[in-house]
Amino acid sequence: MLEKNGVPSKEQVISCFPESSILVKPKAIIECYQEIPCNPCETSCPFDAIKIGVDINTRPIVDTSLCTGCGICVTKCPGLAIIVASILNDKAIFKIPYEFLPSPKKDENWNALNREGNIISKGKILSVLDSRKQEKTKLITVEVSKEYLYDFITIGCPDER
Amino acid sequence: MKKTPMLIIGGGPAGLSCAIQAASLGQSVTIVERSHSLGGQLVKQTHKFFGSEKQYASVRGFKIAELLIQEYEKYKDLIEVVLDATVTGLYPDKVCTIVQNGRYYKIKSEVIVVATGASEKFIAFENNDLPGIYGAGAVQTLMNQYGVLPGNKIVMVGSGNIGLIVSYQLMQAGVKVVSVLEAAPLIGGYLVHASKLRRLGVPIHTSKSILKANGSACVESIVIADLDDSWNPIPGTEETVEVDAVCVSVGLSPMHQLLSMVGARILFIPELGGWVPKVSECHETSVDNIFACGDLSGVEEASSAMVEGRLTGLFAARRLLGTIDNDESIHQDLISQLEGLRSGPFGKKTREGLLQMKEEGQC
Amino acid sequence: MRIEKHPILEFSNHQEIAFFYNGKEVLGREGDTIASALHALGIKELSKSIHYKRSRGFYCAIGNCGSCNMTVNDVPNVRTCMTKIEQGMRVFSQPGKGELI
Numbered sequence: 072m073l074e075k076n077g078v079p080s081k082e083q084v085i086s087c088f089p090e091s092s093i094l095v096k097p098k099a100i101i102e103c104y105q106e107i108p109c110n111p112c113e114t115s116c117p118f119d120a121i122k123i124g125v126d127i128n129t130r131p132i133v134d135t136s137l138c139t140g141c142g143i144c145v146t147k148c149p150g151l152a153i154i155v156a157s158i159l160n161d162k163a164i165f166k167i168p169y170e171f172l173p174s175p176k177k178d179e180n181w182n183a184l185n186r187e188g189n190i191i192s193k194g195k196i197l198s199v200l201d202s203r204k205q206e207k208t209k210l211i212t213v214e215v216s217k218e219y220l221y222d223f224i225t226i227g228c229p230d231e232r
Numbered sequence: 233m234k235k236t237p238m239l240i241i242g243g244g245p246a247g248l249s250c251a252i253q254a255a256s257l258g259q260s261v262t263i264v265e266r267s268h269s270l271g272g273q274l275v276k277q278t279h280k281f282f283g284s285e286k287q288y289a290s291v292r293g294f295k296i297a298e299l300l301i302q303e304y305e306k307y308k309d310l311i312e313v314v315l316d317a318t319v320t321g322l323y324p325d326k327v328c329t330i331v332q333n334g335r336y337y338k339i340k341s342e343v344i345v346v347a348t349g350a351s352e353k354f355i356a357f358e359n360n361d362l363p364g365i366y367g368a369g370a371v372q373t374l375m376n377q378y379g380v381l382p383g384n385k386i387v388m389v390g391s392g393n394i395g396l397i398v399s400y401q402l403m404q405a406g407v408k409v410v411s412v413l414e415a416a417p418l419i420g421g422y423l424v425h426a427s428k429l430r431r432l433g434v435p436i437h438t439s440k441s442i443l444k445a446n447g448s449a450c451v452e453s454i455v456i457a458d459l460d461d462s463w464n465p466i467p468g469t470e471e472t473v474e475v476d477a478v479c480v481s482v483g484l485s486p487m488h489q490l491l492s493m494v495g496a497r498i499l500f501i502p503e504l505g506g507w508v509p510k511v512s513e514c515h516e517t518s519v520d521n522i523f524a525c526g527d528l529s530g531v532e533e534a535s536s537a538m539v540e541g542r543l544t545g546l547f548a549a550r551r552l553l554g555t556i557d558n559d560e561s562i563h564q565d566l567i568s569q570l571e572g573l574r575s576g577p578f579g580k581k582t583r584e585g586l587l588q589m590k591e592e593g594q595c
Numbered sequence: 596m597r598i599e600k601h602p603i604l605e606f607s608n609h610q611e612i613a614f615f616y617n618g619k620e621v622l623g624r625e626g627d628t629i630a631s632a633l634h635a636l637g638i639k640e641l642s643k644s645i646h647y648k649r650s651r652g653f654y655c656a657i658g659n660c661g662s663c664n665m666t667v668n669d670v671p672n673v674r675t676c677m678t679k680i681e682q683g684m685r686v687f688s689q690p691g692k693g694e695l696i
């Protein structure tokens with residue numbers, strides 16, 4: 072249970088995703104389940120695709136028709152609660168925030184982790200972005216099998232564990 | 233004796249924001265800070281902050297300190313900063329005694345703002361005084377300011393935001409966080425912080441706490457156990473965990489000592505962190521011309537401490553300067569920022585605490 | 596135990612400073628407090644408690660608690676978490692209250 076161990080239920084996770092048909096294009100998925108005083112996701116989006124409103128405690132909502140999947144909000148969110156997801160054939164492709172060393176490199180295979188921190192499969196690193204604007208939160212593009220769409224959340228260094 | 237019109241004790245986010253606000257209105261001020269640098273708790277915080285743009289949301293804490301210092305530098309002519317100087321006494325005639333590098337002297341001021349922040353609470357368990365058992369803030373200071381690791385294997389006691397954030401920062405520094413223990417049945421901090429830790433494989437155990445530490449010159453292992461609904465350990469659930477450090481993050485209590493000394497009224501309001509000075513809506517204590525803001529007048533966040541600091545800077549400057557241009561619009565903006573930060577479910581405690589403060593009558 | 600690489604921070608200053616810990620010469624880095632330098636050397640026990648002589652380390656690291664008190668250059672009860680190391684500084688564990696000479 073999320074409030075007891077930090078792991079959201081599958082239903083909670085799925086409720087944050089749009090229909091799979093929409094994910095033919097990359098879209099931001101926000102897992103911000105509580106009303107907290109925070110709004111950089113909204114103010115950082117160049118396409119006004121995230122709505123919070125005047126009360127900064129309101130939970131963010133993504134307008135998938137406006138979201139281009141650029142990933143800017145992913146590195147801005149202080150809760151690391153946003154990823155970008157898309158589906159390409161039998162693969163799910165994610166953009167995730169990453170703040171650890173060593174840094175993954177393109178074409179490496181890293182461990183794909185679920186929300187409990189368990190290894191679910193391997194994930195192929197497609198790109199690593201680390202611009203100055205990101206302030207040391209790297210944006211990693213990872214590819215896993217489509218079956219892990221609702222399970223994958225981050226990567227772990229293959230040399231550890 | 234040195235004299236200054238406005239003295240601020242503590243150069244954390246509250247004190248520094250207070251100085252900047254007052255100076256921006258033309259008031260000259262002196263900040264006395266006991267540490268080597270300005271910024272208070274911000275200087276060790278490596279994570280991006282919550283809040284909105286006006287409180288530097290999404291900027292890392294130590295960068296916020298740099299931004300505040302840059303802002304202060306614009307008013308260098310008006311703000312005097314005294315570092316490595318601890319205020320050891322505050323007297324009703326508005327005289328402060330100060331110790332700086334072994335030198336002892338006094339400053340007298342017309343208006344004094346106390347912004348000394350809060351100190352970390354502790355909990356009782358056997359051998360809780362062993363070296364290797366640290367406050368979470370201490371671990372942050374050691375790692376992020378001095379680049380020294382607190383240990384290799386650590387257990388975090390407390391799942392409030394600080395406990396969760398420091399656990400994440402321990403992992404970034406390469407320390408193994410064995411688990412986070414929480415005595416309450418639910419996680420205390422933001423769930424986004426809990427989730428980002430959990431996905432890295434750190435278990436968070438609610439209704440569980442530390443009973444005892446073992447070790448001679450330093451902690452070597454700890455005994456943990458499940459707690460029942462009244463927070464009593466359940467016999468038979470004890471478990472020994474090998475660690476070389478323990479981090480205690482069970483809340484903060486306001487550092488009201490200087491205000492107690494000067495005779496300001498102190499109230500017990502658990503929602504605000506325990507013993508807090510009674511302050512008016514203008515952040516003035518029960519002693520005329522002595523103000524308090526930041527964690528000292530209610531433990532919250534750096535975001536609200538900065539806004540409270542600015543607000544107090546406005547009130548203190550008003551006292552000294554009389555009328556102020558754009559007073560009303562500055563005031564309204566700051567009040568609405570604070571309301572925004574406090575209006576959600578996580579602001580409930582603060583709202584209730586402030587209500588109690590108000591009901592305690594005028595000071 | 597120093598952090599050599601960090602994903603967010605850079606620790607660039609490696610200038611070494613020699614000081615004395617209980618009479619023995621040890622090395623810290625510029626910018627270190629006495630407590631952080633000793634900790635980096637693996638020394639967690641800084642002093643003993645006044646009555647029961649129990650081991651004392653630091654607790655708050657920001658000058659609030661007094662748990663890190665040691666005798667520095669003959670001055671007792673110095674908060675070593677707030678005091679920067681200096682070349683040749685003499686730092687001693689303090690077995691009790693400490694005496695002002």
Ligand SMILES: Cc1cc2nc3c(=O)[nH]c(=O)nc-3n(C[C@H](O)[C@H](O)[C@H](O)COP(=O)(O)OP(=O)(O)OC[C@H]3O[C@@H](n4cnc5c(N)ncnc54)[C@H](O)[C@@H]3O)c2cc1C
Pocket residue numbers: 241242243244245246247264265266267271272273274277279281282317318319320347348349350368369370372393394397484487525526527528531532533534535536537
């Ligand atoms: C470990 C930790 C993690 C935190 N994480 C977050 C976070 O992620 N986000 C967030 O918004 N908030 C966070 N906070 C809370 C935030 O840091 C505080 O709310 C904020 O710093 C309060 O500001 P302040 O200026 O009131 O107090 P402080 O920042 O504590 O500043 C008080 C200053 O007064 C000085 N001082 C104290 N006594 C004296 C004296 N006698 N003489 C001279 N100077 C004195 C101190 O040295 C200090 O610099 C955290 C706090 C802690 C302890």
Ligand code: SF4
Pocket residue numbers: 098099115116117118119120121133137138139140141142143144145155
């Ligand atoms: S991914 Fe880009 S377009 Fe989509 S919500 Fe985030 S910032 Fe906006």
Ligand code: SF4
Pocket residue numbers: 101102103109110111112113131147148149150151152153424
């Ligand atoms: S920035 Fe992140 S934590 Fe803040 S409201 Fe948006 S999604 Fe939630």
Ligand code: FES
Pocket residue numbers: 652653654655656657658659660661662663664674675676677
């Ligand atoms: S560790 Fe608390 S004063 Fe030094």
